Amino acid sequence: MRIGWIGLGAIGANMVLRALGAGLDMTVFARGAGLDAVRAAGAASVADHGALATASDILALCLFDDAQVRSVLFDDGALAAMVPGSILAIHTTGSPDLAREIGARAPAGVMVIDATFSGGPHTVLAGDLTAMVGGEADAVERARPLIASYASRIHHVGPLGHGQTIKLLNNLLFATNLKNAAALLEVAEGQGFAIADIVPILTGCSGDSYALNLFRSGVPVDAALARSWPFVSKDVATVAASAAGAGIDLAAFAPTLAFFGKDGPA
DSSP states (O other), X not given: OEEEEEOOHHHHHHHHHHHHHTTOEEEEESOSTTHHHHHHTTOEEESXXXXXXXXXXXXXXXXSSHHHHHIIIIISOHHHHOOTTOEEEEOSOOOHHHHHHHHHHSXXXXXXXXXXXXXXXXXXXTTOEEEEEESOHHHHHHHHHHHTTTEEEEEEEESTTHHHHHHHHHHHHHHHHHHHHHHHHHHHHHTTOOHHHHHHHHTTSTXXXXXXXXXXXXXXXXXXXXXXXXXXXXXXXXXXXXXXXHTOOOGGGHHHHHHTTSSSOO
């Protein structure tokens, strides 16, 4: 099974390293942080999106946002270059509508799955991501050896677009927890507590959350928020737009939408 990969960086490169470690045949698009590392580990590389797509049984995308996905698939011709019987696996968190549009525009015989995931670079290296995959069951099963190389939990959540929907809901909840954790720690500081002292206590209590643990290092709240802000704000904007298009009321999350609608933490 020939795997083509577009999108390296801190997470994508680690995914490729895990896949190589599982013995998979990997060819990456020759751009992005981590390129030298994956080449050294045995990945081939090409500098043409279309050529990579044509030569791949599974083409995986791990890009930043919808705009990059559109550019690679539509503008650069990667989707049109895919051959019947191949699978497009979209790891990028983005719009469910775009995932369905890609499925509708795919060449005959090409199957598309939205294989979203939860976790970061260290989770990837441990092979412990959670994957939420939408698409036809046969395509999900055929892509399972690749996804299982970096995800220990693979959930087939329904048709194409459902993977994105579940991931966006997860990220909306995470964003809410992150906003609330930051606000609470600012209150605690106002009461004379040091973040480095109070976070280890709270993470052992009923108020614990994944978001709260991001402040465990004791760095200032704004600095901790800044690390997650580009990704969280992008996904919050995506879920807000998707909900508006579907007529879904997100009034309960209005403070979160407003908070991450700013240019940055302040």
